[in-house]
Amino acid sequence: MTRRNNPLPRFQRLLSRAKKTGLREPAAMILATADPQGRPSVRTVLLKEVDARGFAFYTNLRSRKGRELAANPRAALCFYWEPLEAQVIVEGGVKPISRREADAYWATRPRESQIAAWSSLQSKPLSRRTLLLARFARYARRFAGRPVPRPPDWAGLRVVPDRIEFWRRRPFRLHERQLYVRQGSRWKVRRLYP
Ligand SMILES: Cc1cc2nc3c(=O)[nH]c(=O)nc-3n(C[C@H](O)[C@H](O)[C@H](O)COP(=O)(O)O)c2cc1C
Numbered sequence: 130m131t132r133r134n135n136p137l138p139r140f141q142r143l144l145s146r147a148k149k150t151g152l153r154e155p156a157a158m159i160l161a162t163a164d165p166q167g168r169p170s171v172r173t174v175l176l177k178e179v180d181a182r183g184f185a186f187y188t189n190l191r192s193r194k195g196r197e198l199a200a201n202p203r204a205a206l207c208f209y210w211e212p213l214e215a216q217v218i219v220e221g222g223v224k225p226i227s228r229r230e231a232d233a234y235w236a237t238r239p240r241e242s243q244i245a246a247w248s249s250l251q252s253k254p255l256s257r258r259t260l261l262l263a264r265f266a267r268y269a270r271r272f273a274g275r276p277v278p279r280p281p282d283w284a285g286l287r288v289v290p291d292r293i294e295f296w297r298r299r300p301f302r303l304h305e306r307q308l309y310v311r312q313g314s315r316w317k318v319r320r321l322y323p
Contacts, residue, residue: 134316136293136309137181143215143295144179150212159207160186162197170197176206177234183287184219185226187234189251190282198223204288214298219290226285235279243277244268251282294321 147155156176163169170193178185184206188195198204206219235243248264255261268277291311299305304323309316 134309134318136290136295136316136318137179139295140217140293141179143210143213143217144176144208147208147210147213150210152210152212155210157208158184158186159209160194161205161207162194163201163203164197165200170194176208177285183221183224183289185285185287187226187231187283187285189246189249189280190284191251193252195251195282195284198286206288216296218292218294218296219288220292221288221290224287224289226287231283231285232279234285235283236276240277243279244272246280246283247272247277 144155154175157173158176159171160174161169161171172194174186174188174194176184176186190196190199202223204221204223206217208215208217210216244265247268248261250264272278293309295305295307295309297305302323306321306323307318308321309318311317
């Protein structure tokens with residue numbers, strides 16, 4: 130893949146700039162999925178890794194997004210970095226991250242977050258918050274004195290981009306848009322009217 134037309138280094142440069150702006154969650158991205166009937170849904174997730182393989186995030190596969198992606202493995206991502214006056218939109222297919230990689234990332238998570246993952250009955254109705262706290266205490270006891278294993282439904286997914294659009298604010302609403310479309314192993318880039 131020629132470096133000149135590769136949107137990835139451009140995205141990585143923007144993300145490292147966003148990390149220097151003081152934003153609390155510079156890696157936050159809006160993840161859009163759709164059910165098999167085409168009904169869309171969105172939520173925020175954190176980008177954990179980005180490289181030539183795609184944009185990786187972790188989630189519970191029993192969540193709405195997890196179920197929608199199992200049935201319809203395509204997603205769109207949207208980053209908006211207000212201090213940079215920049216937006217990036219990514220679209221692509223979604224692939225599971227290997228268990229080994231997911232285990233490795235799980236091991237870096239704080240113990241409390243690991244126990245919290247076990248405590249959540251992902252997206253099921255919760256009548257009282259104390260029930261969640263009681264489950265947290267129960268799992269903290271269950272795993273006392275040993276590493277917390279990765280729950281079977283807690284997994285990583287990767288959006289493999291086939292389109293990436295960069296938007297940059299410019300004066301008089303003459304904003305800049307550049308769309309990269311993957312064609313085989315290459316990317317074609319073109320400007321779009323704002
Ligand atoms: C800043 C921020 C970061 C989040 N990061 C994640 C994440 O990395 N993975 C995740 O599953 N949920 C994350 N969430 C929670 C999701 O937005 C969402 O509430 C949850 O995953 C259930 O989504 P669903 O029912 O649409 O599947 C985050 C929320 C916020 C506000």
